[in-house]
Every structure is written in C-alpha cells, then in structure tokens.
Amino acid sequence: MAPPRETMATPAKDKTRTEGAFATERRDLWWLAPVTIAFGFTMFIVYSTYRALYTHMPAALQLPFIENLPDAVNLGIYTGATDAAGSYAWAEQMGWEVVPHYLSPFYSPCLGAGCQHGPLAGLFPFEVGTISPAFYILWAPLMFRVTCYYYRKAYYRAYFADPPACGVEEPRDAYEGESKFLLWQNLHRWFLPFSLALIVFLTYDGIYAFQFTDVATGETRYGIGLGTAVLMLNAILLAGYTFGCHALRHIVGGGKDCMTCPKNGQSLSYRSWKFVSFFNRRHMMWAWLSLFWVAFADFYVWLVASGTIDPIVWIF
Ligand code: FES
Secondary structure, eight states, X not given: OOOOOXXXXXXXXXXXXXXXXXXXXXXXXXXXXXXXXXXXXXXXXXXXXXXXXXXXXXXXXSSOOOTTOOHHHHTTSBSOOOOTTSSOHHHHHTTOSEEEOOBOGGGOSOOSTTOOSSTTTTOSOOOTTTSOTHHHHHHHHHHHHHTOHHHHHHHHHHHHOSSSSTTOOOSSSOOOOSOGGGGGGGGHHHHHHHHHXXXXXXXXXXXXXXXXXXXXXXXXXXXXXXXXXXXXXXXXXXXXXXXXXXXXHHHHHOSOSOTTTTTTTOSHHHHHHHHHHHHHTTHHHHHHHHHHHHHHHHHHHHHXXXXXXXXXXXXX
C-alpha cells in the first residue's frame, strides 16, 4: 500500500538569524532607512564640498567662464554684482532686462572684500582668491547639524551601524554611549546662536531678492522671481529646523519642575517651549527638507548667476 501523502504545507524557511552582527528577527526592510540616509548624507557632503571649494577649482571643473562677468557672478555666488566699471553691461549682453539679487546660501552672509551684498558686505579684508568665502560660513551650520540630536541618531546608524536599526544586532560587543571621544557632541548648544543668526541673514537675502536692478536705467525695481521664492523658502525651512532644536527647547523651557506654574501656562517660557515643541515634533522632517533645499537653492543661484539659465522674474 502506498504511503499516505503529505497533507500539511511545508513551512517557509525562516531566514532570520538570532546571533552575530546584524542578527534580527525583523522581516521588514529595516536596512532601507539607514542606506537611504547614508546615500542622502554622502550626496550632500560631496555637493557642498564641491561648491564650497568651487571658487578655487581648476577651470576644467567649473562651468564655462563667460568673459566680462564679475567674479561673484561667474562663480555662481551672487547674481547682482556689477562689473569692474560698476555697471551691468554684462547683463545687457546676456539679454537680461533686470538683474536679480540672489546670493547663494552657501556664501551668506557675504563677507569677502569683493562682496557687494548684505549688511556685512566686505567685513573681512580677504579676496575670493585668498580663501573660499564659504569657509567663513559653513563651519557653523555644519557643526550644528553634525551635533544635532536627530542627525546623530541617523548617521550613527547609517555610517557606523551603531546600532543598524531597532532590534538589529550591532557588529560590536561593547556599548559606551556618547562618552570619551564623543563628548564633543555636547557642543551642540554652542552652535545654536550662530544658526539663529544665519536665519536672520538668509531672511534678509530672501527679502532682498524681491529687488531687481533695471539694466537700461540702473533703477531699482520690485518683483518676484523663481529665485525669490527659492531663497524665501530656504529661510523658512532652515528656521523650521532650527526652531525645533532640542537644545533650544531645553533653554527656553528648561530648569522648571512645573511648566504651567505659577502663571497657569501663560508664562513666556511656557509659551516659548510650546512654540519650539511645535517644530520639534517634526524635527526629522524639517532636517531633511532644509538640507535638501539649501543645496537646491545654491544650485539654482549658481545656474542663474553663471548665465547657464535665465532668471524667471515677474516685475511689478
Ligand atoms: Fe537638532 Fe538641535 S537637536 S538642531
């Protein structure tokens, strides 16, 4: 007599591991988030380093040089610079009726000796040829982001698998937290004032971008350009990110046992804490949007300033 046929389905082979590096019982795509974050960070680091060093790049690595364009324009830093004769003849040659005043956020505030934009224009007596002006600026937002509580979690996972994800085994045995070498992460709060100041300058740049110079008459005109919207949105997104800072939340509301005492929730510190908490709830979202947009804002200004694309503007 033939043996009875197997009636129960054979269970699927369990591919999870419970021992060793990256061991986990999770069956979802847990690795997707750290890989995406590592990719996003790396792209930003490569692009921002290239643009910060752009003023000193060999010509082969820059967009084609257009004769008679002022340096700040050709390098894609600022669209509103006048030429050596103090005129906008270069803009006329490019067929522009008005010159927008867009400053790349990587170079804001404008500090170098040759700078013609903003309240701090020419504060430092360095020419563009001495050192890239971006280096006066970028250390502050860079250190603010590197030490940000959210970003720490994200890049510890993405770059160091520390841990790779929730419920996934680390590829090392000891856990020391943020001690020893990582104590410098506590400097985060000291970079906060610089980041708050940058919002002021970037807002100034956004408002200033409503102003255009008429190439034919040299008169100031007002309007709105695609760059105006890009720069204003950049300031808003960076403000949303900075206003949600955990350190700021602690500073404005910290040191109290009861947030609503003694003024029944009407104290300035309580209302400030609520304000910061509103942005803090979506800190990750603000972090990524502002990171992406600041790079895009620089990219747009770069393309317009170097004459690669024409500015899109509506003059009132
Ligand atoms: Fe993220 Fe301060 S914690 S900006």
